[in-house]
Amino acid sequence: FIDPGSPWQNGFIESFNAQFRREQLSGEIIDTMAEAKYLADEWKDIYNHERPHGSLDGMTPSNYWNQWTADHQSAIA
Numbered sequence: 001f002i003d004p005g006s007p008w009q010n011g012f013i014e015s016f017n018a019q020f021r022r023e024q025l026s027g028e029i030i031d032t033m034a035e036a037k038y039l040a041d042e043w044k045d046i047y048n049h050e051r052p053h054g055s056l057d058g059m060t061p062s063n064y065w066n067q068w069t070a071d072h073q074s075a076i077a
Helices: 007-025 033-049 061-071
Strands: none
Touching: 007 033, 033 061
């Protein structure tokens, strides 16, 4: 549970939301929900598959996941 008006209790999602607004929504005029969904899906694909993340040693989340699952395959099975 996060208290209303307490964004510091969930810094990760607050940072993510700010980044999404800054990178995707600033300057965009969105006329329909379908257009908003398309833009969000497009950004999500870039964020997860193309954009390197400093917290993942410069890897994309999908590359990190692939490496992690390969490294831990015996524990998963």
